[in-house]
Amino acid sequence: MQQEKRVIALGFFDGVHLGHGALLRRVTETAARLDAVPAAVTFDTHPENLILKSPVVPLLSSPMDRAELMRRCYGIRDVIVAHFDERMMHMSWQAFVEDYLVGEHGAVHLVAGHDFHFGYKGEGNPERLAGLCQTLGVGCDIIPKVEQDHITISSTYIRTLIAQGEMERANQFLGHPHTLTDTVAHGKKLGSTLGFPTVNLHFQPGVLVPAHGVYATRVWFENGESRPAVTNIGVRPTVDDGDRVTVEGYILDFNGDLYGQSLRMEFYKRLRGERKFDSLEELKEEVMRNAAQTRAYFSAHC
Numbered sequence: 001m002q003q004e005k006r007v008i009a010l011g012f013f014d015g016v017h018l019g020h021g022a023l024l025r026r027v028t029e030t031a032a033r034l035d036a037v038p039a040a041v042t043f044d045t046h047p048e049n050l051i052l053k054s055p056v057v058p059l060l061s062s063p064m065d066r067a068e069l070m071r072r073c074y075g076i077r078d079v080i081v082a083h084f085d086e087r088m089m090h091m092s093w094q095a096f097v098e099d100y101l102v103g104e105h106g107a108v109h110l111v112a113g114h115d116f117h118f119g120y121k122g123e124g125n126p127e128r129l130a131g132l133c134q135t136l137g138v139g140c141d142i143i144p145k146v147e148q149d150h151i152t153i154s155s156t157y158i159r160t161l162i163a164q165g166e167m168e169r170a171n172q173f174l175g176h177p178h179t180l181t182d183t184v185a186h187g188k189k190l191g192s193t194l195g196f197p198t199v200n201l202h203f204q205p206g207v208l209v210p211a212h213g214v215y216a217t218r219v220w221f222e223n224g225e226s227r228p229a230v231t232n233i234g235v236r237p238t239v240d241d242g243d244r245v246t247v248e249g250y251i252l253d254f255n256g257d258l259y260g261q262s263l264r265m266e267f268y269k270r271l272r273g274e275r276k277f278d279s280l281e282e283l284k285e286e287v288m289r290n291a292a293q294t295r296a297y298f299s300a301h302c
């Protein structure tokens with residue numbers, strides 16, 4: 001059987017921001033022209049984290065969220081998640097192109113960013129990639145950097161915004177709302193008693209936790225419907241002593257059992273920091289105020 005032809009974007013694509021979007025859009029356009037599958041290669045571990053052997057770069061998105069964003073926002077059909085292991089780390093840049101991308105994945109056209117370094121010791125670069133593609137008869141586009149407000153869009157910059165809770169600005173550079181997908185877990189069952197049941201989600205290890213506090217969010221259910229939710233990220237000093245971080249959303253205008261469902265939560269705006277309240281009554285009053293703020297936010301932003 002003949003292998004499917006693929007047009008492949010190369011990168012790590014953490015967050016799938018507007019800079020990545022320029023590559024991914026080129027991939028879908030070219031794939032349509034060549035009657036090939038629009039695809040992207042990403043890695044399961046950030047190269048810097050493997051090389052330095054410690055998770056120094058907290059990621060914007062889990063591999064699953066990354067793949068889903070590439071599919072949903074840019075029409076990428078095939079996300080190849082390369083296992084970044086010792087073999088991959090020691091692979092020469094030429095072998096990565098010839099054996100892995102062309103040989104194993106049927107690449108007929110490659111798209112990379114202006115600063116993409118790859119292969120053993122990062123010896124592969126855009127110029128070398130373009131040269132080798134020409135020799136192999138494979139198409140190649142190198143996409144220049146994308147700027148907004150004179151700032152180069154980068155995962156590193158967006159990480160600093162999210163760590164500070166500056167969601168609206170981060171979302172401008174991402175080109176979509178910052179996203180967390182997880183399965184609803186059981187909590188302490190206090191929420192229902194207090195009059196605001198909450199879905200409990202969590203960030204995977206290695207994924208950046210935004211600034212603790214309360215956010216206007218939107219929750220997407222498995223059936224494709226969505227609702228606004230008011231969500232706390234933090235350690236809940238009023239009810240907990242530990243330092244375990246939870247993500248808890250009170251979904252507005254909703255009633256039903258969501259345990260075990262996979263939800264996608266989108267973060268839009270930080271409303272306040274997390275606080276220790278003197279009583280559960282005061283906490284509840286504040287949560288209801290935040291719920292009203294969330295409702296107002298979404299009625300103004302549609």
Ligand SMILES: Cc1cc2nc3c(=O)[nH]c(=O)nc-3n(C[C@H](O)[C@H](O)[C@H](O)COP(=O)(O)O)c2cc1C
Pocket residue numbers: 187188189190191192196198200214230231232235236237238239248249250273274275276277283287290
């Ligand atoms: C919108 C919202 C804001 C919250 N703000 C705080 C807070 O500032 N401080 C705090 O200790 N807990 C806060 N919480 C967490 C509540 O203490 C927690 O949701 C409640 O105790 C229910 O816990 P359970 O889901 O484990 O039953 C907040 C929860 C929500 C939904």
Ligand SMILES: Nc1ncnc2c1ncn2[C@@H]1O[C@H](COP(=O)(O)OP(=O)(O)O)[C@@H](O)[C@H]1O
Pocket residue numbers: 184185186187188189190191192193196197198199200249250251252253254255256257258259
């Ligand atoms: N409006 C709502 N927002 C969030 N969860 C809701 C809502 N209505 C019902 N639920 C359900 O109630 C559960 C949360 O109740 P809660 O008492 O806070 O328990 P837990 O401590 O397990 O989160 C959710 O996981 C979900 O299945």
